[in-house]
Amino acid sequence: MQFLSRCSGRSSLLALALTLAGCAVSPTDSPADRSYEVAEVGSFHVGGRQVTLAGLPSREIVFTEGAAPRKVDPNGDFETGQMYAQFVRLKNPRARYPLLMWHGGGLAGTTWETKPDGAPGWQQFFLTQGHTVYVTDAVERGRASWSRYPEVYKTEPFFRTKQEGWELFRIGGAGSYDSDPAKRIAYPGTQFPVAAYDQFSKQGIPRWATNDAATQTAYDALVQKVCPCVIVVHSQGGNFAINAALHAPDKIKAIIAVEGSGAPDPDKVDISALKNIPFLFVWGDFIDQNTSWKQYIVAPNKFQKALRAQGGVADRLDLPQHGIKGNSHMLMMDRNSDQVAALVQAWMDKNGLMK
Template structure:
């Protein structure tokens, strides 16, 4: 990608919007006297009324002179938000900045019930409780190291040999986690479709759970995508639908054989990619260790070689656009 050049990367606009969502009216809720303002008196809070729920937040950065007609859109993974793409846990520029530097306008999304999209009352609107991610789970699931290599002191953690994740920033990474609901998949897809109706076609880069959504979205509405890059999708849908009309790039990191979960997810994603290819779709797989780039975790956009992986993704876009 281009070296950072403030003269080249002039930003014309930073904006945001919400898409999707619906109004829900609650009645028969309790009224409470609550000290809402610190150091202020308690006041009556009436929880009855109208709520907007199941919306998606989108941040848009538009360059003064972009080099690409089609923007890049980023979807994050489970228990995470658009922070995934903004800055790495150890403080380096994230992929949003790298693709802006390369000349793309960008959209970064927070999915339904994540981050700035906000939450709704439970159990009055959300009918199930959220689940939460621990650092311990992330250590194993994101393939930073074996379970017995985890310590609540990052300086004492023992990662996989050759791991490229910045282990010293593990707590900064874990600080990103937010509650997630496991029953909002359809609502999330509907909100994403509303986003895409507003933006028009994009190059989509999606991670983990977001990668699963991306595969489903391309199968249902290929007209929204110039191409789809799925970074380690968490499994894959069974039906390829019309996805053969959209170029796909699957990106995989290292240490998958150490995780039964990821062995299973990859098997399903590989089967999906094979079905796409057999149907006449354009599909490529970037297996980083198989291509001489060992050590990447489940979050290559945060690993110390994140710029290199971004270069490879941009190279794929340049080849097929």
């Protein structure tokens, strides 16, 4: 790998980050220019259970203009609680284990695919580095589908406004969003491709606040099906990944938590089983300017400190401290996302996760 061989002369993550941050990458180093041989592309659903509904009224529905109405009976058996996984298996992977990519709240596996500005995403980047990659849509998201409420899901879904996304994902500060794209004010130096924000907003998916247990169960089933593995996880997914590791510490070989918004409380949960699993915590910019993220970062920081106290590998890649500035919460979609991904790849190399 030419990028790393030229740029990784020192062993510490800090030194590596500083070196990579200053490296000039030639066109031949671009992931888009590298080829890889695919053995199989496919998908499956995992987890879930059958539920039976009864006592609901039937009604007639016209499904296609000009067609006769058809009686629809909503009573009967249904599957709920399943998740969706798409995989690209390489013929000759360089990584020792498949890489599972888990998304955050109100989003789906599209987080890791082509970026909103049309550039290749992290799925493509890590395929070029030699990883077999699994991209998932968690319970209730995307191709996992969802269920009736309140008959199955106990609450109604809620939807993220574009203003909430703009501010919560740290593209701009409080009050900087406007319905008119020309009037939006992004943080100075933001790496997010602001012109693609409306395109990014199309990825938003309704979510429920009452399905965490079902989601965890489905993630645990995925781990049992495809691991041992390495997980790269974003935002809300961080808590699911850590709990999956607690449930199956022999199956998960590393976790890269990209701005995880939660973590188990080590004062209430025994985390000693995780001390042999390397962790990398990745953080972008503008956190100290965002009220929500100043709160969200507390639990992951406490968890990281506790992991270190257990003697485990709990590394931190705080991008601004390494001279890489302007990253949003959606740093895998930022203009410099390949640079950040290269640091993650370097960490995996350093921790023996590649052949």
